[in-house]
Amino acid sequence: MTEQPKSAYFLVDNKAAVISKTFAVLVDNEAGVLARVVGLFSGRGYNIESLTVAEVDHLDHTSRITIVTSGTSDVLEQIKHQLERLVPVHKVIDLTEETPGIQREMALVKVAGQGEKRVEAMRLSDVFRARVVDTTHSSFVFEITGNQQKIDAFVDLMRPLGLVEVSRTGVVAITRGAEAM
Amino acid sequence: MTQDLSGAEMVIRALKDHGVRHIFGYPGGAVLPIYDALFQDDGIEHVLVRHEQGATHAAEGYARSTGKPGVVLVTSGPGATNAVTGLTDALMDSIPLVCITGQVPTHLIGNDAFQEADTVGITRPCTKHNWLVRDIKDLPRILHEAFYIATTGRPGPVVVDIPKDVQFKHGTYFGPSNIKHKTYQPRIKGDLRKIEQSVELIAQAKRPIFYTGGGIINSGLLGSQLLREFVRMTGFPITSTLMGLGAYPASDKQWLGMLGMHGTYEANMAMHDCDLMIAIGSRFDDRVTGRVDAFSPNSRKIHVDIDASSINKNVRVDVGIVGDAAHVLEDMIRLWKAKVLRPNGAALKSWWMQIDGWRARNCLAYKTAKDVIKPQQAIERLYELTRGRKTYISTEVGQHQMWAAQFYKFEEPHHWMTSGGLGTMGYGLPAAVGIQVAHPDALVVDIAGEASVQMTMQEISTAVQYDLPIKIFILNNRYMGMVRQWQQLLHGGRYSHSYSEALPDFVRLAEAYGAVGIRATTPGELDEKIKEMIDVKRPVLFDCVVDQHENCFPMIPSGAAHNEMILSDAAGEPQVSEAGKVLV
Numbered sequence: 001m002t003e004q005p006k007s008a009y010f011l012v013d014n015k016a017a018v019i020s021k022t023f024a025v026l027v028d029n030e031a032g033v034l035a036r037v038v039g040l041f042s043g044r045g046y047n048i049e050s051l052t053v054a055e056v057d058h059l060d061h062t063s064r065i066t067i068v069t070s071g072t073s074d075v076l077e078q079i080k081h082q083l084e085r086l087v088p089v090h091k092v093i094d095l096t097e098e099t100p101g102i103q104r105e106m107a108l109v110k111v112a113g114q115g116e117k118r119v120e121a122m123r124l125s126d127v128f129r130a131r132v133v134d135t136t137h138s139s140f141v142f143e144i145t146g147n148q149q150k151i152d153a154f155v156d157l158m159r160p161l162g163l164v165e166v167s168r169t170g171v172v173a174i175t176r177g178a179e180a181m
Numbered sequence: 182m183t184q185d186l187s188g189a190e191m192v193i194r195a196l197k198d199h200g201v202r203h204i205f206g207y208p209g210g211a212v213l214p215i216y217d218a219l220f221q222d223d224g225i226e227h228v229l230v231r232h233e234q235g236a237t238h239a240a241e242g243y244a245r246s247t248g249k250p251g252v253v254l255v256t257s258g259p260g261a262t263n264a265v266t267g268l269t270d271a272l273m274d275s276i277p278l279v280c281i282t283g284q285v286p287t288h289l290i291g292n293d294a295f296q297e298a299d300t301v302g303i304t305r306p307c308t309k310h311n312w313l314v315r316d317i318k319d320l321p322r323i324l325h326e327a328f329y330i331a332t333t334g335r336p337g338p339v340v341v342d343i344p345k346d347v348q349f350k351h352g353t354y355f356g357p358s359n360i361k362h363k364t365y366q367p368r369i370k371g372d373l374r375k376i377e378q379s380v381e382l383i384a385q386a387k388r389p390i391f392y393t394g395g396g397i398i399n400s401g402l403l404g405s406q407l408l409r410e411f412v413r414m415t416g417f418p419i420t421s422t423l424m425g426l427g428a429y430p431a432s433d434k435q436w437l438g439m440l441g442m443h444g445t446y447e448a449n450m451a452m453h454d455c456d457l458m459i460a461i462g463s464r465f466d467d468r469v470t471g472r473v474d475a476f477s478p479n480s481r482k483i484h485v486d487i488d489a490s491s492i493n494k495n496v497r498v499d500v501g502i503v504g505d506a507a508h509v510l511e512d513m514i515r516l517w518k519a520k521v522l523r524p525n526g527a528a529l530k531s532w533w534m535q536i537d538g539w540r541a542r543n544c545l546a547y548k549t550a551k552d553v554i555k556p557q558q559a560i561e562r563l564y565e566l567t568r569g570r571k572t573y574i575s576t577e578v579g580q581h582q583m584w585a586a587q588f589y590k591f592e593e594p595h596h597w598m599t600s601g602g603l604g605t606m607g608y609g610l611p612a613a614v615g616i617q618v619a620h621p622d623a624l625v626v627d628i629a630g631e632a633s634v635q636m637t638m639q640e641i642s643t644a645v646q647y648d649l650p651i652k653i654f655i656l657n658n659r660y661m662g663m664v665r666q667w668q669q670l671l672h673g674g675r676y677s678h679s680y681s682e683a684l685p686d687f688v689r690l691a692e693a694y695g696a697v698g699i700r701a702t703t704p705g706e707l708d709e710k711i712k713e714m715i716d717v718k719r720p721v722l723f724d725c726v727v728d729q730h731e732n733c734f735p736m737i738p739s740g741a742a743h744n745e746m747i748l749s750d751a752a753g754e755p756q757v758s759e760a761g762k763v764l765v
């Protein structure tokens with residue numbers, strides 16, 4: 001037995017691999033439901049890498065929350081069960097494993113600069129299929145959609161070209177094929 | 182049947198529709214309309230506590246001893262914040278509570294109004310669910326949902342926060358028939374394929390053990406009855422958590438006693454060495470498992486729990502069954518009979534021989550003295566002098582709680598009330614108040630510590646007011662004994678702030694409250710004083726002055742495994758057959 005500090009608790013070093021996962025959570029759109037989900041994550045020490053929420057069915061009062069989180073596989077299994085335990089939760093699906101889904105994020109990226117840098121920013125935006133949604137003589141706002149890695153890459157490329165501001169939506173996701181979640 | 186009622190009247194009406202007879206509460210500005218409705222109605226008895234924490238623990242004691250939900254009524258702001266400890270306690274121990282809190286009028290919410298607190302925000306993490314009722318139209322539905330959610334699935338506390346203007350408003354009340362919830366649907370029946378797989382594992386087991394918990398108690402009397410039936414059919418040994426005591430009779434020969442940090446040697450050794458563990462309504466809490474990576478290393482594990490998140494949370498199991506304990510046990514018994522299964526008799530016989538060897542160490546043995554009462558002795562005498570009376574026991578938190586669990590023998594469920602998950606000092610006295618309200622003629626004893634009991638001592642006044650003859654049996658060791666024990670064993674004997682200085686004279690304190698004070702200081706007078714306590718039909722504070730330095734053993738120390746318990750000096754030597762086992 002390794003030397004433990006003087007405590008009646010057993011202190012563990014968990015060396016299991018940490019992986020990332022995306023959950024789609026269908027909830028009843030009642031007051032405080034987002035606070036319940038966020039409180040669950042902070043209270044139990046889970047990570048939130050990205051979280052998006054919006055009403056998806058007005059008549060049915062349902063909202064959909066998409067959460068990108070990370071943890072060991074045991075923790076991720078707990079997260080799913082803990083989410084399912086919340087009273088206003090209809091359904092939780094794991095979009096990374098059970099049914100590999102499509103993930104998208106949108107970003108608005110403001111770049112300021114002139115001359116060659118401006119031309120290079122414009123050229124790269126074309127490669128990434130970003131749209132120019134606002135322009136002045138010295139700036140652009142690009143709208144870009146894609147998975148997180150694509151947006152990260154675009155933002156990184158804009159950095160030396162005069163990046164001033166980024167606003168991202170966070171990930172939304174859906175399963176492939178004909179079935180609903 | 183619908184009816185026009187004010188919000189306050191709806192509250193009282195809904196309580197009655199859910200069969201509520203007693204509520205525990207404390208008034209204040211934001212609940213006055215409800216208190217007014219209560220005044221004009223004689224169907225519900227209100228017990229006025231002395232602190233809102235007391236109301237929550239009293240409601241817990243009431244709930245745990247009856248199987249019905251406990252109901253609490255408190256005002257906004259400080260009323261609600263004072264209730265937080267009891268709500269958290271009820272959440273940890275899965276006790277159904279419905280707590281109604283007053284709130285400032287809707288137009289003042291968010292204004293830092295007088296006695297405003299974000300009650301739903303504060304209680305969100307310590308309730309199973311909560312609601313702020315902004316519209317009278319929603320009130321009847323929410324009140325019915327509150328009872329439904331508190332009492333079904335894994336039970337727990339709920340809070341309904343009702344602004345004062347909503348209490349005054351009128352609306353249409355409808356009754357609780359057909360409460361269905363859009364999203365909340367607890368799973369009661371277990372997966373039959375997994376139950377079938379389980380009974381087959383049970384039939385093949387060579388060194389099996391049942392490890393049961395509070396979930397059996399929560400599944401009602403039927404749960405305990407079916408557990409007894411199945412355990413006897415298999416002939417397997419059984420242990421239980423602190424919360425599960427009483428589900429299986431302690432006098433039965435298959436009973437190994439409680440397991441865990443202060444569990445018996447035989448229960449913990451059997452858990453460690455078993456080849457099949459059948460966990461029902463227990464949750465592999467850290468006080469039970471000790472060192473997780475050394476927990477029962479060679480067993481297959483079956484886990485039945487109504488809460489899917491309890492399965493594979495701390496310990497990975499081989500068969501996880503989500504469902505209510507009673508329902509799953511019923512299916513297990515049915516399949517066991519239908520398949521004409523039998524336990525492996527020969528293997529079981531040698532398993533029992535091994536267990537009897539562990540039992541022979543007599544791990545709970547302690548040395549008595551002539552001039553000083555040993556705390557274990559006090560509980561043994563209390564047990565002997567109260568057995569056969571259907572006594573209800575509650576406790577505070579500390580050594581006395583563990584000694585109560587070890588030495589008081591529970592034969593029936595719902596007779597043992599203790600704060601397990603949260604470990605709340607101050608639980609036992611108000612819990613005893615609640616138990617006595619539910620069982621006016623029963624003997625109700627709070628086994629207390631002199632430090633814990635001072636946390637909610639004022640509730641003795643509630644007991645006096647309502648003629649509740651609770652007995653507060655204080656094992657007075659002039660120490661926060663459990664803290665002192667850890668400081669002795671884990672912190673080099675540096676007794677930092679664990680001495681109970683400036684103690685009140687409990688006998689005179691009792692008298693000041695209008696209760697009865699009794700003191701015992703020597704073993705010779707113990708029995709006679711306990712009998713006196715039992716015979717008094719009034720609330721009693723019993724100051725049982727015990728040995729200051731006694732430690733609670735067995736104990737699984739710092740990050741150790743089940744087979745590395747510390748035993749008391751009084752326990753027997755290990756038997757030759759276990760020479761391989763190194764004991765600290």
Ligand SMILES: Cc1ncc(C[n+]2csc(CCOP(=O)(O)OP(=O)(O)O)c2C)c(N)n1
Nearest residue numbers: 579580581606630631632633660661662663
């Ligand atoms: C509200 C609260 N505060 C602190 C603790 C930590 N604690 C656990 S046991 C204990 C000492 C209890 O002393 P006493 O009631 O005299 O019981 P004893 O252990 O002496 O039997 C303390 C301080 C707790 N469990 N609850």
Ligand SMILES: [Mg+2]
Nearest residue numbers: 630631660662
């Ligand atoms: Mg003490």
